[in-house]
Amino acid sequence: MATIHVTTPEGTSSEDYHIHIGRGLLAEAIQYPDHYGIRNPVIISNTTLAPLHAQALAAGFNAPLLTMPDGEAYKTLETVAMLYGEMVNAGADRRSTVIALGGGVVGDTAGFVAATYMRGVDFVQVPTSLLAMVDSSVGGKVGVDLPQGKNLVGAFKQPKSVLIDTEVLATLPDVEWQNGMAELIKHGLLADEGLLDTSLHRRENAAELVTRAVQVKVDVVQRDPYEHGERAHLNLGHTFAHAVEQVTNYAWAHGQAVGFGLMAAARLSYALGLCSAEFVDRVEGILAEAGLPRRLGAAIDPAALWAAMRTDKKWQGGTSRFVLLRDVCQPLIMEDIQQETVIDVLQGLR
Template identity: 45%
Template sequence: MTQRIILTGFMGTGKTTVGKLLAEKMGLPFMDLDEEISRCTGQSIPEFFAQWGEAAFRELESQMLREILRQERLVLATGGGTLLRDENRKLCEQAGTVVCLTCDLEVLQRRLDNKEMSYRPLLMNDNPKGTLVELWERRREVYRKIFWQVDTSSKSPQQIADTVLGLVNTSVMDLSYPDGVCKILVGKRVFSLLDTLLNSFGFSNTIRIAVISNHTVAALHGEPLLAELRRIGYTPYLITIPDGEEYKNLETVAGLYDQLLGAHIDRGDLVIALGGGVIGDIVGFVASTYMRGLPLIQIPTSLLAMVDASIGGKTGLDLPKGKNLIGTFKRPLAVLIDPEYLDTLPRSEFLSGMAEVIKHAVIADPLLFSWLESGPQNVWVGENLLLRAVSVKINVVQADPYENGLRAILNFGHTIGHALETLSNYTIRHGEAVSIGMGVETRLAEHLGLIASGEARRIIRLIEQWSLPIYHPLLEREELFSVIRYDKKHKQGKLRWALPSRIGEIRLISDIDERSVRQSIDSLKEAVNAE
């Protein structure tokens, strides 16, 4: 398995010391780029600079970097100027995990005493302290191009190595939007990386942080998160709202605006959404509209939110006529997914989330579908499954971030599902409504000749295998089609249905007549009654 960790940063930040500790912890070889250059040339770095000059050194440095990164497993400490070259930085970012060690200037000046400066070729002049400040000012903006930033000012080498190890042991995926990137982190106790994450985004601990959750989730998971934020020097404010879809409305949002104002949250501050899909939708909307937008981090605590609702930047509020009829697109800075939160999830909520996992398998991942077919008793819903399901959402959203086309395939099961939620006054869970929707819409695809009967049976059988419903009496209500007419998936007056053509592929179909939908519902009802 390829595993390269590259440490970079200004002189005196501890790259070599930390690198050796990290390599020992991980059982990887350690290499120091400057030491390798000295070994190769038979000269110390100051000697090489004196004889050949900095330009020749930088060329050799780039050449040696390319050679070293052919190794698949190592911890590498670069020189302070190595990644100032864009080509070197891009090479390292493609090769592995790049971490920039940072430090306050005052601390650096204490660490680099006169004796230490005498070994640094760029400081060998009549004013080494002045040159140090000048170099630090010039380079820090270039270092900021490296995303992961670990401040070493007040940490021991052991603590820094542990921080980098935590980052390396966390799965990190990027979801790119036209206006930036959302970092998606998956791993146990992932919120322990908040210090590194907030530092990497350029936040200082002078900002206020509003953590918004519901009463149930806050009681379970609020205090550990608040304690971690306090430990790393931030001042968090916990704001809670009642639990349930019925609170996903403008009245709740207005109340949150008032509480944010009361906590003096302003444009320089941060909002964290801690909870399931409802909290993610509400808090995402608030973060996108309060004071014309605040930075947002999502920490999903339900399976449904982890694999679907928290990813993609869609927010939504409900109106009496339908679900998510008000909404915005809001790119979170990051989504932190901790599979350990699933341990506190009621089974009904867990199964509700499995509906979205199944949906992702149907629309784009036949291998995940086959994996799920082995049954609940043989599938461990942990980090690997989460990564697989999340990857489907990332790939679709990245190709169509604002749902102008392809992203609509994620609506498989949702046209019928959202209508059922509205008709039930949200007493049917979202995932259960989606599973019923997938049942109806799979039968509809079969009725229209889009999917083979054998494939359709596999989809419906998988839904039932995971103890999810495929039918509900509300499907027989005449009002079902009235609600569907208000569905937000209408475009230019036409409703686009996302229907499976085979496992792993969805087609978007418009202008499906009511009669075909009714026939599909009747067919599904007969099959359920026959069992």
């Protein structure tokens, strides 16, 4: 088992936590709950994962299991309100620990519930998708969507611990593996070129891939826990991705949208003279090997994507803001990029 310690310079020791990565951690957590910061647990999962993993965990803890519908469309304040009510009915109090068992949607939603229920209760992240393991379960960002855009309501809430049981990846559909590869490739482009080696992108290497990708994010989050600077680099590809998700009403999975977003970020970097054509070709080849989208398709209007981007919370004062690349491990933030430039890039990717 690998264990990564997370601390934040502005925080207190009570905000430090450990990320545990290995096989059989769910069973171990039931046997040694105190070791993982679990007391009076309430498990939140979704209707798909409940019979696969959550029911056994709830039985092991003799804990209530609350379920939400599966999918990004349910990452809403309405779902949060429903879960608040079920928490009350289950007798959850300020000493309870919310266990978020699921992918990114469950983690974001359950984490927001934990951050706000009775002004905040402890929570533990138990990600079950590759995407959540390498990205959303780490760093303390939680929140939900509004009709106007993604993640517009949220908080910073550090977990008591993160349990990444790689055994659960055995039931992960291939498309979800591809979705997770998008975030893993993002981390490789930002800070670990070894993660771009497509010969490693196989399930038997899951523990190594997850550990390396998590370390990239932890290193950034420890230096900038509340996204005042460097942490914004982790949004590489996400301005495009969130717009695609919104415009398609979440017909694109998050990982698919991030894959396209990385392609678009590379093309925009080239259009602005920041990187070489060879670098763009390399990014496209890596995404192709992972089975991720590199083109929008004719049905998606670039002008509609631009309009959706204007609600992106990373933009400031109505000014565009994109994370771009000069090369591998050379990210930068560019502001006030003109609408025409972005739309031209998107037109070239239809």
